[in-house]
Amino acid sequence: MSNDNSAKKTGPSASPKNRSGLDVPTVAKASDVNPENIGAPGEYPFTRGIFPDGYRGRLWTIRQYSGFGTAEESNERYKFLLEKGQTGISVALDLPTQIGLDPTHSMARPEIGKVGVSLSNLSEAEILFDGIDLSKISTSFTINGTAAIIYAMYLAVADKQNVPREKLTGTIQNDILKEYVARGTWIFPVRPSMRLISDSILFSNGVSPRFNPISIAGAHVRDAGSTAAEEMAYTLANGLAYVDELCARGGDVEKFAKRLSFFFYVHMDFFEEIAKFRAGRRLWARFMKERYGVQDPKAQQFRFGVVCGGSSLVAQQPYNNVIRVAVETMAAAFGGAQSIFTCALDEAFQLPTDFSAELALRTQQVIAHESGIARSVDPLGGSYLLEQQTDLMEQKIVEIMEEVDSYGGVIKAIEEGWMQARLAQSALQRKLDTDSGETVIVGHNYFKKENEDMKAGDVFTLDPTVAKRATEKFETLLDTRNQVEVDKTLAKLAKAAADDSENVMPYLIDCCHAYVSVGEMVACLKKEWGEFQEPINL
Amino acid sequence: MTTLQPSRKLEHKRILVGKPGLDGHDIGAKIVALTLRNAGAEVIYTGLRRTPEQIAQVAVDEGVDMVGLSILSGSHNELVAAVIDALRECDAADIKVFVGGTIPSDDQQHLLNLGVSAVFTSDMSLDAVVDTLAEKLT
Numbered sequence: 001m002s003n004d005n006s007a008k009k010t011g012p013s014a015s016p017k018n019r020s021g022l023d024v025p026t027v028a029k030a031s032d033v034n035p036e037n038i039g040a041p042g043e044y045p046f047t048r049g050i051f052p053d054g055y056r057g058r059l060w061t062i063r064q065y066s067g068f069g070t071a072e073e074s075n076e077r078y079k080f081l082l083e084k085g086q087t088g089i090s091v092a093l094d095l096p097t098q099i100g101l102d103p104t105h106s107m108a109r110p111e112i113g114k115v116g117v118s119l120s121n122l123s124e125a126e127i128l129f130d131g132i133d134l135s136k137i138s139t140s141f142t143i144n145g146t147a148a149i150i151y152a153m154y155l156a157v158a159d160k161q162n163v164p165r166e167k168l169t170g171t172i173q174n175d176i177l178k179e180y181v182a183r184g185t186w187i188f189p190v191r192p193s194m195r196l197i198s199d200s201i202l203f204s205n206g207v208s209p210r211f212n213p214i215s216i217a218g219a220h221v222r223d224a225g226s227t228a229a230e231e232m233a234y235t236l237a238n239g240l241a242y243v244d245e246l247c248a249r250g251g252d253v254e255k256f257a258k259r260l261s262f263f264f265y266v267h268m269d270f271f272e273e274i275a276k277f278r279a280g281r282r283l284w285a286r287f288m289k290e291r292y293g294v295q296d297p298k299a300q301q302f303r304f305g306v307v308c309g310g311s312s313l314v315a316q317q318p319y320n321n322v323i324r325v326a327v328e329t330m331a332a333a334f335g336g337a338q339s340i341f342t343c344a345l346d347e348a349f350q351l352p353t354d355f356s357a358e359l360a361l362r363t364q365q366v367i368a369h370e371s372g373i374a375r376s377v378d379p380l381g382g383s384y385l386l387e388q389q390t391d392l393m394e395q396k397i398v399e400i401m402e403e404v405d406s407y408g409g410v411i412k413a414i415e416e417g418w419m420q421a422r423l424a425q426s427a428l429q430r431k432l433d434t435d436s437g438e439t440v441i442v443g444h445n446y447f448k449k450e451n452e453d454m455k456a457g458d459v460f461t462l463d464p465t466v467a468k469r470a471t472e473k474f475e476t477l478l479d480t481r482n483q484v485e486v487d488k489t490l491a492k493l494a495k496a497a498a499d500d501s502e503n504v505m506p507y508l509i510d511c512c513h514a515y516v517s518v519g520e521m522v523a524c525l526k527k528e529w530g531e532f533q534e535p536i537n538l
Numbered sequence: 539m540t541t542l543q544p545s546r547k548l549e550h551k552r553i554l555v556g557k558p559g560l561d562g563h564d565i566g567a568k569i570v571a572l573t574l575r576n577a578g579a580e581v582i583y584t585g586l587r588r589t590p591e592q593i594a595q596v597a598v599d600e601g602v603d604m605v606g607l608s609i610l611s612g613s614h615n616e617l618v619a620a621v622i623d624a625l626r627e628c629d630a631a632d633i634k635v636f637v638g639g640t641i642p643s644d645d646q647q648h649l650l651n652l653g654v655s656a657v658f659t660s661d662m663s664l665d666a667v668v669d670t671l672a673e674k675l676t
Contacts, residue, residue, distance in 0.1 A: 095559075095560035095561065095562075095611055096560065098560075099560055099587075101560070106589075107559065107560060107587070107589060108560070109616075110559060110613040110616035110617055111559060111560050111561075111611055111613050114611055114612045114613055115611055115612065179562070182563075182565070183562050183563065184561070184562015184563060184564055184586050185562050186562075224563070224565040225565055225569075311660075314661060315659075315661060316661065350640075350642065423565065424565065424568040424569065424572065427565045427568070427569055428542065428568075428569045428572055428573070429539065429540075431569055431664060432539075432540040432541070432542060432664065433539065433540050435540070435663040435664055435665065436540035438539070438540050444661060534585045534586060536583055536584075536585045538568060538571055538572055538575070538581070538583055
C-alpha cells in the first residue's frame with residue numbers, strides 16, 4: 001500500500017458511540033453523575049476499588065506470560081524473568097498438555113512445545129520448577145480442560161520440594177465455560193466439567209487457601225472479537241454459573257467466593273475499558289450480596305488480572321504497539337487491576353524475543369514507578385464522563401446477561417452453540433469495521449507506510465528438536481516408573497469419577513505422585529464422563 | 539457499523555473450512571466461513587481438532603472445490619503438508635487449498651511452494667479474501 005493522502009485521517013476521529021454501543025457525550029456534566037453509585041474505595045459496592053488505599057498499599061502484580069519448548073528451557077526463562085524483577089511467574093502450556101494428549105499421541109507431535117511448555121507428567125514439573133522456591137513466588141497457569149490435573153501436579157511438586165501446601169500462592173485459570181465459546185481446549189461435556197472445576201475449587205479452599213483455584217476469564221472472548229460489554233457480561237454470567245454449581249455441591253459461598261478471581265483483556269478505548277472494570281466490580285458485589293446473601297466484604301470483592309495487547313496489536317509499524325500497551329496499562333491501573341500482563345510488541349504474530357519481552361515488562365515498570373498513577377486510589381473517580389460511562393456500562397452488561405438468561409442460562413447457551421454464534425457475529429462486525437476504516441488502527445488502515453512490517457530476523461525460532469526430546473523423555477518415563485502404582489491410582493481415579501459425591505482431587509494427586517501422565521488421567525476420566533460434542537452452527 | 543454486503547462472487551462454489559490439529563482458536567475460521575457464504579458459496583465447517591485425513595475425506599465426500607485451513611498455533615507447515623498429502627492419497631489433488639492464520643512471511647512462501655493457492659493473515663480484508671478465492675476458482 002502506498003503512503004497516499006487517502007491513507008490519512010481527517011475529520012472527527014471518534015464515533016459518538018463506543019464499540020460496546022454506549023453513547024459517549026460531547027460534554028459530560030455534573031448532573032450526569034449519580035453519587036450514590038460511587039461510594040468509597042474499599043467499601044461496598046467497590047466501584048472505586050476493593051482496597052481503601054489502592055496501589056499505595058500494594059502495587060499490582062507484574063506478571064508476564066511465558067513458557068515454551070521443554071521444561072528445561074522454560075525453567076531457564078523463568079529464572080531470567082525473576083532476576084529482572086518480575087514478581088510472579090506465569091506458565092504457558094502447549095496444546096497437547098491443555099487437551100490431555102501425551103507427547104506420543106499422533107495428533108500431539110506437531111504441537112509439542114509450540115504455544116507453551118510440554119508438561120506431560122510430574123517429572124517434567126520437577127524440572128520446570130527446579131531452583132524456584134514455590135513458597136516464595138506465585139505461579140499462574142493458563143490451563144483449563146486439564147486444570148485440575150495441573151493443579152494436582154503443582155501440589156505434588158510442592159510436596160517434593162517440602163513446601164507446605166498452605167503456603168502456595170498463584171492461580172490456575174480453570175474456566176472451562178469460555179473454552180467452549182472462544183479458546184477451544186474443552187475435553188469433557190459441560191456438566192462433568194463443571195463438577196471437575198467445583199471439586200478443584202472446594203479442595204483448594206481447604207488445602208491451599210492462598211491459591212486462586214479459578215480465574216474466570218473474559219479475555220479470550222474479547223480477543224476473539226466480542227465488545228467490552230459482552231466480555232464483562234458473559235464473564236459475570238459464567239461466574240454466577242460456577243457459584244451456583246459450587247453451592248449445589250455443598251460449598252459455602254462466604255468461603256469460596258473469596259478465592260474467585262477474574263481475567264480480562266484491555267483494548268484501546270480508554271474510558272470504555274476503565275468503565276468496564278468499575279461496572280463489573282460493582283455488579284459482582286451486588287450479585288454476591290443481593291442474590292446470594294453474602295455478608296463478608298472479602299467474598300463480595302471482584303479481583304481481576306488483565307492482559308494488555310493481544311488482538312489490539314498489529315504487525316504494521318510494530319513499534320506503535322509499545323504505545324498501545326502503555327495506554328492499555330494505564331487503563332488497567334485506572335480500572336484497579338490486581339495484576340497486569342503486558343504483551344510484547346511482536347506478540348501478535350510470534351513468540352516474543354528476549355528484547356521485546358523485556359520492553360513489555362519495562363513499560364509496566366515505568367507506569368508503576370514513574371507516572372505517579374499509583375499514588376492515589378481510583379484517581380479518575382468522580383470524573384463526570386467516567387462515572388456516567390460506568391453507569392451506562394453497568395446497564396449494558398445487565399442487558400446482555402438478561403439475554404443469556406432468557407435463552408435459558410449459560411450452560412444451555414453453550415451446549416447449543418448460541419453463545420458461540422453470537423461471538424462469531426461480533427467478531428465479524430469488528431473485522432468489517434476495521435476493513436472499512438470505521439475503526440481506526442494507526443499504521444494498519446490509516447497512516448500506512450511501505451515496508452514497515454516486522455522484519456524477519458527479529459523472529460524467535462523454536463528449537464526444532466523439542467518434539468523429539470519431549471517424546472524420548474516420555475518414553476523413558478514409561479519404561480522406568482512403577483506400573484503397579486500407575487494402574488492402582490488410575491483405578492481409584494476411575495471409581496471416584498463415577499461417584500458424583502466424591503471429590504476427584506486427592507485421586508488426581510495420587511496419580512501425579514505415581515507419575516501417571518496427563519494423557520492417561522484424561523483418558524480415564526473420558527471413559528467415565530464422555531467427550532464434548534461441539535455444536536456447529538454458523 | 540459497517541454491514542456485510544452480499545455478493546455472488548462465489549456462487550455455485552463449495553468450500554470446506556477446516557481446523558486441523560489441536561488449535562482451538564476458531565473465530566477466524568468462522569468469520570471466513572460466514573463471509574464466503576455471504577459471497578454465495580456453499581460452506582461446510584468441520585469444527586475443531588480434525589486430523590488431515592478426516593479433512594481430506596470430508597472434502598472428497600462433499601465434493602468441494604476448495605479447502606480452507608485455519609491454523610494459529612504455529613503448526614501450519616506440518617499440518618498443511620499433511621492435508622495436501624491426504625488429498626493426494628484420496629486422488630483429490632485437484633481440490634485447491636488455502637490457508638489462514640498466524641503465518642510468518644517466510645512460511646507463507648513455503649506453503650505456496652507446497653502447492654497452496656493462497657495464504658491469508660488477519661490483517662487482510664475480507665473483500666480481498668473473497669476476490670482472491672474467486673480468482674483462484676475460475
